[in-house]
Amino acid sequence: MKFGGTSLADLDRIRHVAGLVKRESSRGHEVAVVVSAMAGETNKLIAWTRDLSPLHDAGEQDAVVATGEQVTAGLLAIALSANGVSARSWQGWQVPVQTNATHGAARIESIDPALLNTRFAAGEVAVITGFQGVAPGNRISTLGRGGSDTSAVAIAAAVQADRCDIYTDVDGVYTTDPRIVAKARRLERIAFEEMLEMASLGAKVLQTRSVEIAMLHGVPVRVLSTFEPDGSGTLVCDEEDIVEKKSVTGIAYSRDEAKITLHRIPDKPGVAAAIFGPLADAGVNVDMIVQNVSEDGKKTDLTFTVSRTQLHRALEAIEKAAPAIGYRDVTHDASVAKISIVGIGMRTHPGVAQIMFGTLADKGINIEVISTSEIKVSVLIAEEYVELAVRALHAAYEMDA
């Protein structure tokens, strides 16, 4: 069971969470609970470290920030004991959750389940600090934003849990954002690969890395609401456990997109390397890429997308590399958005993309860039059409409730 910061925001909510844990425990399950810091706490601590020094040691920030989960883990263990449930708290270094040395964005390298398993056998609930581990040299590390989901799934995998329940402030994964489409439906099940695409395409319910780990280790993940705990939530599972494979399971969107076009670049080998090499060196992640067919066999245009926060950095890198690339001019547009349809059924249902293109055309929405994978189609459109496009697609794929 994993609980986020809003689920643990004050003592009353911690008591409520203790009740949920007790319910699982009294059903005869062995339970590990992974907790985030109280809502707002991590931001407060990070702001302090930045105030003292903008270029501070990431290891020290980790030592400061990791206290947030230590507090909630200890408090929840106390609330459980007060409820008659045998429990103790575990910090990352106590388990231990071993990570690499990339402080602030560490990756879990191994989790030793031996101590936890001994305590489960003795009937004890383990309350474990999420988001953190111990780096080489015995220093505290943190996994970066949203890392508690990753902790929870990794621990579930390590103790070979039957399931990892992620309690959050929504009651499951929806066909699309219910704030845009009132008729969006909660999914009973979604395949790991679909969830992975949905998460990386903008659906914020689960952290991408946590879904990767769940898929790799085959840990079923259930997303459900702390505040409506009797709902069945959404089960993220192997596609073999999904009977009816829809062509489109969900629609994701992202406004964090910007488009850059290089005009009149030489149409010759090596030009792509001349463009994307400097961007990679500058730490810019390029998402979609489209190159026009050259009309004269000599010059062409190339368009690619980056996240809006990286737009400025990308333009700088491109301008620095101008002599090597040899473009006429560069234009950019930050008022674009990406709409994606995702579904494992696409593999076997031809014509799925065609419905998307036709629907958008009917609404007069121009598609600027297209990118596809085996189980998704993404298109770049003008940002102003996001709501219109998502609603039209939701209806076109017969997903409306």
Added chain:
Amino acid sequence: MKFGGTSLADLDRIRHVAGLVKRESSRGHEVAVVVSAMAGETNKLIAWTRDLSPLHDAGEQDAVVATGEQVTAGLLAIALSANGVSARSWQGWQVPVQTNATHGAARIESIDPALLNTRFAAGEVAVITGFQGVAPGNRISTLGRGGSDTSAVAIAAAVQADRCDIYTDVDGVYTTDPRIVAKARRLERIAFEEMLEMASLGAKVLQTRSVEIAMLHGVPVRVLSTFEPDGSGTLVCDEEDIVEKKSVTGIAYSRDEAKITLHRIPDKPGVAAAIFGPLADAGVNVDMIVQNVSEDGKKTDLTFTVSRTQLHRALEAIEKAAPAIGYRDVTHDASVAKISIVGIGMRTHPGVAQIMFGTLADKGINIEVISTSEIKVSVLIAEEYVELAVRALHAAYEMDA
């Protein structure tokens, strides 16, 4: 260097402390800094644990409360780095500071200085969490209230420091409480044994246990103000390093006193055991004891003192043991106070106590109980005379500035 919670209460004060540490470091000293939690933080965390459960697991409370020093240690390390001082934070378990398993009031059993010494040699300042260590089984323990002083002195002993500087909100140890005696003087030096008596007799500037460790290991301790760091403070040192041994170095007082008298107890062997056995079993600390001379050889009165917070528990224990003791009746008085004069010179200056008794008699103050050791005389008086008595004694022993 040890800094308490008021010295680290906000980011500006942490920056100020970083400046003080930098000054020591740039003088060429190898520096270990021991920090408390931000003022108020420990109380807030303890209140949370109590709110969740009055009878909570002390180990969990320790895990929660220990976060307070983790935050200040990390923040101070960041502030030092921002100041150009190479520094890193150390939590109790990282040093490690090994304690026993008495969570909430743990005793330090050993400190391994090897890692710290390696870092000193590399020119790095160690910022260490006070008040905490690691108990058997790798769980976090805390030393109990005021434990950061103890941590500081124990770490100073472990790394064989030349001196342990305790930075606090007063600029040294005074002849007596300056709030009562305006003419109280800051002492340049005070012997370990004198400080130990002063601390246990009610002077709150240093925790008793920290003075014991300093005396045991011969670590000179300097008490000075964070906010007036150019003062010379007070050096707590071996009495051999004090040239002029005054008969009375300081006057301490405590209002946390209560007196219990058992009337008409049998004057026979075993009666003391019948009284103080049950009190010890109830966890009551008895301080002063006086037994009157029996007039008839059969019955006598016995008076003893306890702290006011333990008065109720003491009376309960006495009443329960009434049949075994066999007293006629019991009276008590919680409006008493203890005044003590302390000085290593007493050993060689006869007549010191006589000045005390005479001075109090001149002021019409009745002495209810007397207790003495080699270097102190304590008397119990009515609480209303505390200020009068302390001022009169301060003048009588020629301590006025």
